[in-house]
Structures are given as C-alpha cells and as structure tokens.
Amino acid sequence: MSDLDAFREEARSWLNDHFPSGLAHRSPPGIAGFGARLTGDWKAWQTSLGEKGWSAPTWPAEYGGGGLSPEQAQVLGAEMASRGAISPIGGFGIMMWGPTLLDFGTEEQKQRYLPPIIRGDIHWCQGYSEPGAGSDLANLQSFAEDKGDHFILNGSKVWTSGALEADWMYGVFRTDRNNKYEGISFLTLDMKSPGVEVKPITLISGQSPFNEVFFTDVVIPKENLIGEKNLGWNIGKRLLLHERQGIAGSGGANVVGGSYDIEQVARDYIGLENGVLADGAMRERIAMQKMFAHAYALTGRRFGEEAAVHGPTPAVGIMKVAWAKDNQNREELLVEMLGNRGLGWEGSGFSDNELKTVRTWLRSKANSIEGGTTEINLNLVAKRVLGLKGY
Amino acid sequence: MAVLTEEQNMLKDQAQAWSRDEAPVTRFRKMRDSGTDAGYEQATWQDIAGMGWTGILIPEALGGSGMDYATFGVVLEETGRHLVASPLFASGLVGASALLLAGNDAQKQQWLPGIAAGTSIVTLAVDEGPHHAPEQIAMTADASSGSFTLNGSKVFVLEGGSADAFVVAARTSGTAGETDGITLFLVPADTSGLGVQPLKTADSRGYADLTFRDVKVDAAAVIGTADAGFPILDAVLDRARAGLAAEMLGTACEAFDRTLEYLKTREQFGQVIGSFQSLGHRAATLFMDMEFARSCVEAALRAIDEGSDEVPILCSLAKCKAGEFLHDMSNDMIQMHGGIGMTDEFDAGFYIKRARAAEATFGGQSYHRRRYISHFGI
Structure with missing residues (x-):
C-alpha cells in the first residue's frame, strides 16, 4: 500500500468516527470564523475538525494545522466531498490571513493567531478600503501614531465585510504620512477595543454585509504589528494574492451563494418544446454561461496542478476577473429567466427562491468591485503577466 | 500549460524547433503563392512523416509509436502556431482514429502502416x-x-x-x-x-x-x-475536434504573442501603444480567454486518453472555447496592428483565414454550444 493509500484509509476511518452522518451533503447554517456560533451536530463537527487541524489541512501541525502534503490534502478533500462532508470553518482567517501570517508572522504571532483560526473560534475582518482609498488602496489615511510601546489609531475603514460580528481586525494603516507606499504598516486590533465603532451599510440588495468602521484614539499594542513598521504594503499585497488564489482554487464555486440550478429555472419559467428550451436565444446564452463556468473551473484546477510543480503564477489574477464575470452573468440570466417573478422584493407574493434570486443578483454587482475591481485586476495582468508598460 | 511528461516535452521541443526553423509562415506563404491544389508542400509533409508524428497514435507493431492524444495535441499546437499545412491532422489523427477505434485487423494492417509512414493519406x-x-x-x-x-x-x-x-x-x-x-x-x-x-x-x-x-x-x-456507425463517427469526430482545437489554440497563441509584441514596440503619441488602457485591458482579457481555451483543450485530450464519460461534452467545450478565442484573437490581431494588419504582406491575413476555416471544420461555436447544452436536458 502506498503512503497515499494509507493516508486515505486513515482519513476514511477518522471521518467515519467524527463526521455526523446527519450532516451529509448539507451546507452549514453559517461559517465558524465568519460570524456564526454553531450548535448541536454542527458544533461537534467544528470541534472535531478544528482539533484535528483539517480545517486548514496543509498548515503546519505545530500551529494546530493538519500538516498534510498537498497530495494528502487532495485525498482528504476528495474523501470529504464523496461523503458530502463540508467544513463549517472558514472566513478571512482561513482564506487569506492565515496563509499571510505563515509567510510574514513571527513565531510568537503564529502561535498566538493561527490555532483559533483553525478551530473557527475567532472571526476576523479585514480593514483595507477607506473612503479615499478604493482602487488606489495605498492612498489610505487611517493613521496609527507611534507612542513607543503602542500605537494610537484614528480614522475609518469602509466596505468591511462582517465587521459587526468580528472579534478581531487585521489591516493596513498609515504610520508615515510622508511616504505613500513605505509608510503603511500591517496591524491587528481587538474589535472590542474602546474607540471602535461599526455602522452597517445598506446595499442595493437591501442586505448589509458591509460596514463602516470608525477609530477614535484606539490603543493598539506594539506586539500587534506584523512585519516591520512602514513595510506593511508588501504584506497587504501578498494577502490579496492569497485571496485571488483562493478564488482560483474554488473551481467555480459561487461564494456569494444562493442561486439555484440554472437548468431547473429554465425548465420551470420558460419551458421546453420537444425536449428543447422554448426560447432558442436564451438557450444559447445559457450554454455560453455554463461553458464559461466550466472553463473557469478547469482553469482553476489546472493552475492548482501547475502551481504544485512550478509554484504560483501571477496569471491567477485573471481568475478574480473571471469569477466576477461568471457570477454576474449567471445572476443576470437567472433574473431574466424569472421574468416578472424576478422583480419581487418581499412578501408572500413571491417564493423564497425568487426573492433570494433578486437579492443575490443585486449583491453580485459588487463582485467586480470588491477584492480589486475588474479594471485594477486587468491593469495588474497587463503589467505583471504581459509585461506592458504604464500600469 | 499542463505538466508534461518527459516524452511530451521532447516532442514539444522538436515540434517547436522544426516549426520555427523549417516551417515558418514564410513557407506557408510560398506554398500559397505557388498556387498548388494540394494545399501543402511535399517536402513539408515528408519532413513531418520522417519525424514520426504521423504515427503518434498508431501502435508500434503497425509502424507507429503508440502514444496518446495529449501528445498529439502538443505537436499540433506547435505546428498550428506557424500555420504549417499538411495532412498530419486529417490523416494521422482523424483517419487513423477511425481505423483504431473500429477498423478490423485486415483494415488496420492494410492502412495504418502507410498512414504512419506518411505514404498513405486517409481522411x-x-x-x-x-x-x-x-x-x-x-x-x-x-x-x-x-x-x-x-x-x-x-x-x-x-x-x-x-x-x-x-x-x-x-x-x-x-x-x-x-x-x-x-x-x-x-x-x-x-x-x-x-x-x-x-x-x-x-x-x-x-x-x-x-x-x-x-x-x-x-x-x-x-x-x-x-x-x-454513428457512435463510432461521433467518437472519431470528438477526437478530431479536440485535435483541431489544439491546433487552433496554437494558431491563436501565436497571434496573441505577435500582437503583444507589437503593443510593446509600436509607438504613437510618443509612447508604446500597449500603455493605453483600452489596448492593455483587451490584451489582458484575451490572455484570460487564452488560458481558458488551453484548460478546455487539455482537459478534452486528457479525457480521451483516460476513456472518460465526459469526452463529448469536453470536446464540444474545447472546440467552442478554442474557436471563440481564435475568432476574437484573429480579429484583434488585425485591429491592433492597424493598417499593416490589412496588408497581404503581413501575416495577419493568413491567421484570420486559417481561423475561420478551422472554426467551421467539425462544428463551429454555435454548433458546439447546442451540442453542449443538449447534455443538460434543456
């Protein structure tokens, strides 16, 4: 038996013992590490998975991670997928902050921050954008004044996902007003600190997933500085690369969630004639959408395989652009297929799925803005991948 | 680009060097100008047969090298870059596939050694x-x-x-x-x-x-x-579509590379034109289309080699995505080169003509969208 087969046996046996069978093929009611406090079987599953470290399979075991090789992690992923076992532990900590800490954190910081991320105990939010610092993120002005053994932070962040429920924030803050790029530091702060105020922003979808966060004389201990003072911009950029790689690796999964099966909507709301969708023009557009999504998923898989051999590539930047295009196009098609049933806002005149589709469609408009706009990502690809000048 | 085997890397290097040095587009131009009905030069064809590419799929016992479709795709991508014209695809891949999939022993014995040697053309x-x-x-x-x-x-x-x-x-x-x-x-x-x-x-x-x-x-x-015969025909056609998609990918990648080079060297208003966002963003979007097309082509070829159930859907996907990218890329190759792109002296015309012919062969984008979506019960 090869080592990998032996590991497969180990994973199977562990899942048999620890995965509650009643949760098979069910999505968690919320994400531990992103606002949810799970209960019952879900809590038990969270605890087992977190203690085993398999919520972060490839992170080093010394920090509570699974310590698995990429091949073993792939085997674990396949075993979990085959029994419909979905990890309820996620959020920014797992997706981007943890990998960035592994790159840049001190031993002490890794020991302090990584274990609770892996267990899903701490919900992290990300302090990046500001009113005057969107696409031009390095123009950020929230100022952390150096007071010797601590910083005093004043200013504000905007578009902060999940800030209302968050326990902690990591982010980029100005520590030198005379240096745009080399005047930024990467800091963490406790959201319960005095002087932190969170105000939700209501979106065009009626939902409030984003917030404004205001800082008034917030005290941040020096030990919360990640990397060197004034050299946080590179850490901040690395974190965004992890975000894009996460999107590339998701293989077309719609992280916005909520949309239901496109073929079923076509059958229910347009109908078939002789086994073929009655609207031929719509049928071709659905085909194009599904083929784009398929190509996106295959590309995510290929980039993953190639990265395992050749290392990561900046080409992964196109995945963020493609992810937004894929989501937005699918949501547009769904709403269009629903016809006037896709224009409901609330109340009993519309089904839950219809109402959810409208909200998801509107929410998806942010996909080409958040995490770097499509235009900024195209600039980055033009510059870093194609070697064009002027970007 | 997928992670290649040692054998595939060797063939890729060989195909790259030969196409670039011995069969560049100038040679295709010479063939076009000669007015030959054949659509290829005998010398080119003999070179190709001599390197054994005609026998990639054919078992060693019948004069070939018994390799797989993914390997054939690697070669076709390189020849596609330089618009190499020969019966390699029509005979070595499509004709050979029909015999390999369903031919009886006598038919195989009669035709496959000739296909492998390049002395027989079966289409x-x-x-x-x-x-x-x-x-x-x-x-x-x-x-x-x-x-x-x-x-x-x-x-x-x-x-x-x-x-x-x-x-x-x-x-x-x-x-x-x-x-x-x-x-x-x-x-x-x-x-x-x-x-x-x-x-x-x-x-x-x-x-x-x-x-x-x-x-x-x-x-x-x-x-x-x-x-x-239809299931056999369908299987042969899918192999043809995936192989042609690999050739088309190569053609489009070369068009992309040449156009990108032009964006980096052509100056107007005192700066290289690639520094203008309207062109840089288009180039970045075409790069995305190129990577997506490559993923589909490689997945289709791999599916054939693995005998996957997904062969029909992946081959339609590959032909369509390679077709879409080649279509747009061959148009933008002309547009981004401006006036020079319209001249016969420049090669862009060869690329767009090859593009449209290859798109139409064994089903265009529209055909493959219909074939793809029919798998989803709508």
Whole structure:
C-alpha cells in the first residue's frame, strides 16, 4: 500500500468516527470564523475538525494545522466531498490571513493567531478600503501614531465585510504620512477595543454585509504589528494574492451563494418544446454561461496542478476577473429567466427562491468591485503577466 | 500549460524547433503563392512523416509509436502556431482514429502502416451541406448480395484532393436526422464512380468535394458494424475536434504573442501603444480567454486518453472555447496592428483565414454550444 493509500484509509476511518452522518451533503447554517456560533451536530463537527487541524489541512501541525502534503490534502478533500462532508470553518482567517501570517508572522504571532483560526473560534475582518482609498488602496489615511510601546489609531475603514460580528481586525494603516507606499504598516486590533465603532451599510440588495468602521484614539499594542513598521504594503499585497488564489482554487464555486440550478429555472419559467428550451436565444446564452463556468473551473484546477510543480503564477489574477464575470452573468440570466417573478422584493407574493434570486443578483454587482475591481485586476495582468508598460 | 511528461516535452521541443526553423509562415506563404491544389508542400509533409508524428497514435507493431492524444495535441499546437499545412491532422489523427477505434485487423494492417509512414493519406468525409451536421447524413449505401452501392456527395473534405482513401459516412437505413442507420465505409480514392473536385479556399489548405455515382464497395469496406456507425463517427469526430482545437489554440497563441509584441514596440503619441488602457485591458482579457481555451483543450485530450464519460461534452467545450478565442484573437490581431494588419504582406491575413476555416471544420461555436447544452436536458 502506498503512503497515499494509507493516508486515505486513515482519513476514511477518522471521518467515519467524527463526521455526523446527519450532516451529509448539507451546507452549514453559517461559517465558524465568519460570524456564526454553531450548535448541536454542527458544533461537534467544528470541534472535531478544528482539533484535528483539517480545517486548514496543509498548515503546519505545530500551529494546530493538519500538516498534510498537498497530495494528502487532495485525498482528504476528495474523501470529504464523496461523503458530502463540508467544513463549517472558514472566513478571512482561513482564506487569506492565515496563509499571510505563515509567510510574514513571527513565531510568537503564529502561535498566538493561527490555532483559533483553525478551530473557527475567532472571526476576523479585514480593514483595507477607506473612503479615499478604493482602487488606489495605498492612498489610505487611517493613521496609527507611534507612542513607543503602542500605537494610537484614528480614522475609518469602509466596505468591511462582517465587521459587526468580528472579534478581531487585521489591516493596513498609515504610520508615515510622508511616504505613500513605505509608510503603511500591517496591524491587528481587538474589535472590542474602546474607540471602535461599526455602522452597517445598506446595499442595493437591501442586505448589509458591509460596514463602516470608525477609530477614535484606539490603543493598539506594539506586539500587534506584523512585519516591520512602514513595510506593511508588501504584506497587504501578498494577502490579496492569497485571496485571488483562493478564488482560483474554488473551481467555480459561487461564494456569494444562493442561486439555484440554472437548468431547473429554465425548465420551470420558460419551458421546453420537444425536449428543447422554448426560447432558442436564451438557450444559447445559457450554454455560453455554463461553458464559461466550466472553463473557469478547469482553469482553476489546472493552475492548482501547475502551481504544485512550478509554484504560483501571477496569471491567477485573471481568475478574480473571471469569477466576477461568471457570477454576474449567471445572476443576470437567472433574473431574466424569472421574468416578472424576478422583480419581487418581499412578501408572500413571491417564493423564497425568487426573492433570494433578486437579492443575490443585486449583491453580485459588487463582485467586480470588491477584492480589486475588474479594471485594477486587468491593469495588474497587463503589467505583471504581459509585461506592458504604464500600469 | 499542463505538466508534461518527459516524452511530451521532447516532442514539444522538436515540434517547436522544426516549426520555427523549417516551417515558418514564410513557407506557408510560398506554398500559397505557388498556387498548388494540394494545399501543402511535399517536402513539408515528408519532413513531418520522417519525424514520426504521423504515427503518434498508431501502435508500434503497425509502424507507429503508440502514444496518446495529449501528445498529439502538443505537436499540433506547435505546428498550428506557424500555420504549417499538411495532412498530419486529417490523416494521422482523424483517419487513423477511425481505423483504431473500429477498423478490423485486415483494415488496420492494410492502412495504418502507410498512414504512419506518411505514404498513405486517409481522411474523413462526413458533411454534405454548408454546415457541420453529422446526424443529417443523407448519402445512401444500398446493400445487395454482399456489396454496397454508394450514391450522393460529400463536401469540404480535408485533404480530399490528396487522399488515398476516404472514411465515408453513409446511410444504410433510416432518413436524414436519425442517428441509427449510418455506416462507415473505407473507400479508396481510385474506386470507380468516385469523383474528386479540389476546392480553392480562402485559407489555401487542401479541401475537395466528392461525388459518388454508383460507387461499389464490398462488405470488407465496412468499418465497424453496418447501421451502427454513428457512435463510432461521433467518437472519431470528438477526437478530431479536440485535435483541431489544439491546433487552433496554437494558431491563436501565436497571434496573441505577435500582437503583444507589437503593443510593446509600436509607438504613437510618443509612447508604446500597449500603455493605453483600452489596448492593455483587451490584451489582458484575451490572455484570460487564452488560458481558458488551453484548460478546455487539455482537459478534452486528457479525457480521451483516460476513456472518460465526459469526452463529448469536453470536446464540444474545447472546440467552442478554442474557436471563440481564435475568432476574437484573429480579429484583434488585425485591429491592433492597424493598417499593416490589412496588408497581404503581413501575416495577419493568413491567421484570420486559417481561423475561420478551422472554426467551421467539425462544428463551429454555435454548433458546439447546442451540442453542449443538449447534455443538460434543456
């Protein structure tokens, strides 16, 4: 038996013992590490998975991670997928902050921050954008004044996902007003600190997933500085690369969630004639959408395989652009297929799925803005991948 | 680019160097200017056969090297970059596939060694109208006393003017539109009653229309089983689509590389034109399309080699995505080069002509969108 087969046996046996069978093929009611406090079987599953470290399979075991090789992690992923076992532990900590800490954190910081991320105990939010610092993120002005053994932070962040429920924030803050790029530091702060105020922003979808966060004389201990003072911009950029790689690796999964099966909507709301969708023009557009999504998923898989051999590539930047295009196009098609049933806002005149589709469609408009706009990502690809000048 | 095996890397290097040094587009131009009906140069073809690419799929016992479709794709991508014209694809991939998938031992013994050596050209004759429509085959093959009589026509047969034999899809029962009742025949080009009319096409490659007037073949000419030829035809076509998609990917990648180089060197308003966002963003978007097309092509070839159930859906995806990218890229190659792109002296015209011909061959984007979505029950 090869080592990998032996590991497969180990994973199977562990899942048999620890995965509650009643949760098979069910999505968690919320994400531990992103606002949810799970209960019952879900809590038990969270605890087992977190203690085993398999919520972060490839992170080093010394920090509570699974310590698995990429091949073993792939085997674990396949075993979990085959029994419909979905990890309820996620959020920014797992997706981007943890990998960035592994790159840049001190031993002490890794020991302090990584274990609770892996267990899903701490919900992290990300302090990046500001009113005057969107696409031009390095123009950020929230100022952390150096007071010797601590910083005093004043200013504000905007578009902060999940800030209302968050326990902690990591982010980029100005520590030198005379240096745009080399005047930024990467800091963490406790959201319960005095002087932190969170105000939700209501979106065009009626939902409030984003917030404004205001800082008034917030005290941040020096030990919360990640990397060197004034050299946080590179850490901040690395974190965004992890975000894009996460999107590339998701293989077309719609992280916005909520949309239901496109073929079923076509059958229910347009109908078939002789086994073929009655609207031929719509049928071709659905085909194009599904083929784009398929190509996106295959590309995510290929980039993953190639990265395992050749290392990561900046080409992964196109995945963020493609992810937004894929989501937005699918949501547009769904709403269009629903016809006037896709224009409901609330109340009993519309089904839950219809109402959810409208909200998801509107929410998806942010996909080409958040995490770097499509235009900024195209600039980055033009510059870093194609070697064009002027970007 | 997928992670290649050692063997594939060697062939890739060989194909890259040979295409670049021995068969650049200037050679294709010379062939076009010579006005030959064949659509390729004998010397090019002999080089290719000499390197053994014609035998990539054919078992060693029959004179080939017994490799796989992914490997063939690597070679076709490189030759596609430089618009190399030869019967390599039509015979070495498509014709060979039909025999490998369904030929009997005698047929294999008779034809595969010649295909591998490049001394025999066997090509597929399937379509009868302006659009790819394999299920619409109307050409008849009437059975009587152990032989078949073929009547009808085939159009736009790749390398039809040079072929020594045709794999012909004809109807032994049923009517056009049905998939039952189709039979594949192996018909030598010199069979009595078979007429071959070479075509002069925009892409300067070799195509011919075929007419069958009471063409008699015996039962030994049947490939596979009579009346049950469609699944074989479908499988051959999928291999053809994936292989052609690999060639098209190479053609489009070269168009992309040349255009990107121009964006980096051509100056207007005192700066390189690639520094203008309207062009830089288009280049970045085309790069995305290129990576997506590559993923689909490689997945389709791999699926064929692994015998996956997903072969039909992935081959339609690959042909469509490679077609979309090549279509847009060949248009933008002209547009981004400006006036020079419109001149015959520059190569962009060759790329766009090759693009449209390859797009139409074995189903265009529209055909493959319909075929793809039909797998989802709508």
